Amino acid sequence: MNRRGLWIAIGAVVVVLGFMQGTAMAKMVLWSAMKGRVLLKGQPAAGAVLVRNYSWHWKNEKGSDRTVANAAGEFSFPAIEGRSLLGFLPHEPVIEQVMTIEYQGKSYDAWAYFKRDYNHNDETNGRPINITCRLEAELAAHGDITSICEFN
Numbered sequence: 140m141n142r143r144g145l146w147i148a149i150g151a152v153v154v155v156l157g158f159m160q161g162t163a164m165a166k167m168v169l170w171s172a173m174k175g176r177v178l179l180k181g182q183p184a185a186g187a188v189l190v191r192n193y194s195w196h197w198k199n200e201k202g203s204d205r206t207v208a209n210a211a212g213e214f215s216f217p218a219i220e221g222r223s224l225l226g227f228l229p230h231e232p233v234i235e236q237v238m239t240i241e242y243q244g245k246s247y248d249a250w251a252y253f254k255r256d257y258n259h260n261d262e263t264n265g266r267p268i269n270i271t272c273r274l275e276a277e278l279a280a281h282g283d284i285t286s287i288c289e290f291n
Contacts, residue, residue, distance in 0.1 A: 166220045167257040169193050169202075169234045174215040175270035175288065176208075177240060183212030184274060187242040189249070195221055196233040218259065232257055240272060247274050251285040263290065 170193055177184040187208040194201045200221065208214045238250035249272050252262055260267055262284060270288040278285050 167222065167232070168218055168259050168261070169195055169221045169254070169257075170216075170219040170236055171260045171262055171268055172216060172218040173268040173270065175213070175268075175272060175291070177212045177214065177242070177272045177274065179242065179274040183210065184208055184240075184242050185210045185212060187212065187214075187240050187274075189214055189216070190239050190241070191216060191219070191250075192237045192239075193219060194235040196235070197230055198223055231255065236262075240274065242274060245274075247272075247287060248278060249287050251278075252283060266290075 170191060173191075177187040177189070185208060188205060189208065190203060190205045192201070192203040198221065202219065204216060204219065206214050206216055232255055234254040236250060236252045236254055237248075240247045240249045254261060258265075262268060264282075269291040270286075271291060272286075272288040274287065276287040278287055281288075281290060
């Protein structure tokens with residue numbers, strides 16, 4: 140390869156890496172940040188353990204995080220973000236989200252949703268996720284989300 144060809148090849152690599160850094164490695168929100176409160180019969184469920192599980196179908200990746208409700212029953216979760224070197228390829232995002240709440244020896248199904256976008260707060264059409272979860276509530280549909288939680 141002559142010198143000119145080498146510089147062309149180096150330039151092409153720089154352009155491709157720049158493209159991949161700017162788009163393929165962009166943050167992909169798998170689960171938006173959440174905050175809320177857990178109640179049982181109107182009283183704070185202090186010490187309730189909330190567990191979020193996700194399954195990112197694009198990368199066949201699974202993960203979870205957990206938090207504990209404070210004395211007022213309040214909790215918060217940060218966003219869960221993923222990255223993919225192949226994210227620039229066309230695909231349909233599918234992230235299965237399931238949240239459970241463990242309290243006083245019982246486990247409650249609290250949230251089930253299939254997220255189909257990588258945007259923040261896509262779960263709630265762009266609004267921040269602020270919820271009140273009532274452990275005695277029946278699972279109900281809130282749009283595409285099945286939950287015992289009400290949206291504030």
